Amino acid sequence: MEDFFTLASSRRSIRKFKDMDVPQEDIEYFINAAVSAPSGCNSQCWRFVAIRDKNVLGKIEKAVISKVESILKIRESDLPKNYMDSKRKMVSFFTKAPVVIAVFMTEVQYYDPIFITALKENGYNDESIMKLFANYDLLSIGAAVQNLLLAVHEKGYGACWMNEPAICGGEINEILGVPEKDKFISLIPIGVPSYNPRSKEMKNIDEVFFTV
Template sequence: MDFLDLVKRRKSTRSFLKKDIPKENIETCIEAARLAPSACNSQPWKFVIVTDQQNKEKVVEAILSGIYTDRSGINAFIRTAPVIVAIVNEKMKLTARTGAFIRKIDYSLLDSGIAGEHFVLAATELGISTCWVGWFNESKLKKVLGVPKKKRITCLIAMGYAKNDSDKQKIRKEISEISSFEKY
């Protein structure tokens, strides 16, 4: 698929069919994430993939607990996703940490974002829909997934086959607002 067509095809999906995703397709997405660039090639990420139905139920309860409750309606759709991916932030290499300290920029967040979008675009290419989810009960989810307390789950990716193929137009800023040549 033409790259720009692929990018246009990816849109956040919040309603999924009750249909499993073949494991080899998930593995393709992981491979796409694995090949992502990162500061000093630190690769500071781990993708925890939840596919098992029983495990998923516990994971969903954790995600939607406390103030993140599905009564708020915001991310209740995650219940319909056959697969949930948690992106765990891992420690960067010393060189990247030193650079990040001097520049006061957490490169690991950028790195996981890039790897996550590689994952998402690979899924799109395979006809699998996704939605990034940043609003969830992280501490409860860490307990359920066995993620060490001091690590962060930066984001989730809900994935599955879309119930309806939405023709929703993308609302985006104008090119002139987000870019300029030569000077700010």
């Protein structure tokens, strides 16, 4: 097993996959890694759905593309040539993966109800309170997704964290039978990579880090 820095720094987003299955035991390994992540107030505010059924993926693809087309209709007359075809492919390549993980965020309860009550009496609502706390619900999901992506990479698979499908999150909840109260966040297609990804240039550490 490679050291953690090598594992983390060599991970890349993969968008094309070989026609090879991902065993259920590996999928469960990825999810177990994801749910080991830290979460705000230990809320464990996540839900995951593994999608293998191509008919289900087709329904999600149709919903995402339909939403993209409706949003872009206002620019229909001046879109660059082939832009729409390219955009359709970019938001729907997940259908080519042998398995896709849908990620949802469940409700978070802050650990100190007295402080929350005081905030509300000061005029904050639930949304502004979460924003005040730097959206630790989304930070929790990000931590879980990163764990999942590293576990995928460790096992020799590839994946890509897709957020554009969130433009039709409500429709995806309905397709998958997930309650509306659970907010759709991301699709993560997973499979054996069909190509070797290029290296990427990282910002210099001096650009992103300093000590006081």
